[in-house]
């Protein structure tokens with residue numbers, strides 16, 4: 001059920017994004033302060049960064065994590081060198097001379113997964129011997145990037161109550177569709193590698209990593225600012241529980257207050273982020 005609770009019950013206190021992780025995420029940052037072959041440039045509140053961070057933790061690659069102050073970003077030439085649009089996540093590959101870099105969370109995720117497949121035989125995807133199962137997971141990922149994420153931000157930024165209701169329904173629907181796709185994938189292919197959706201499977205998969213940060217923010221940010229409730233049902237609840245309580249997910253999660261505070265600007269549609277501007281002008285997400 002999409003509640004009609006709106007921002008009218010909340011007051012804009014003018015808060016901005018936070019710049020230091022809290023809770024378990026802070027403990028994880030402290031364990032990754034030494035220089036390594038991989039440096040993750042991130043921001044503590046960013047769901048796109050969390051995707052990449054989760055993958056680094058899944059495969060236990062040695063990495064260093066560095067916080068970027070996105071408000072001061074234009075002056076942060078170190079970030080612009082490795083991420084031309086000034087977006088996080090960005091990954092610096094220090095084992096090349098000179099170092100190379102990557103940006104775009106989906107591309108970085110695929111890179112990390114390729115590294116894991118070639119160096120340790122582990123993967124977030126079904127085995128390469130089942131290309132159809134892999135393709136189904138990639139379809140889910142496509143839906144996450146092209147339907148779920150835009151719907152999430154349209155909903156979070158909507159100020160008018162009617163628009164909040166319609167965008168909330170659209171977001172709810174897009175989550176149901178990814179769950180349906182997971183269910184169909186389960187019927188059509190081997191369950192191996194299809195991630196936490198499969199009963200009894202504890203191995204996190206690519207689609208789990210891709211959508212997890214937004215599902216978590218649905219239970220905190222969207223719940224708080226919009227009264228949003230995720231879809232219900234035994235299978236969905238079981239999936240959500242396994243995903244949000246997965247050790248790698250928890251290790252990269254800050255405390256709820258950080259996400260609520262950092263998203264106040266989005267919820268009152270006054271953030272100066274590239275996502276906010278894109279949504280307001282009807283453009284694709286950056």
Ligand SMILES: N[C@@H](CCC(=O)N[C@@H](CS)C(=O)NCC(=O)O)C(=O)O
Nearest residue numbers: 046048087088089104105273274286
């Ligand atoms: N398509 C990009 C989106 C990344 C993105 O929008 N990151 C936000 C943080 S959540 C950012 O860096 N914002 C800085 C800005 O708006 O200038 C990805 O998947 O990596």
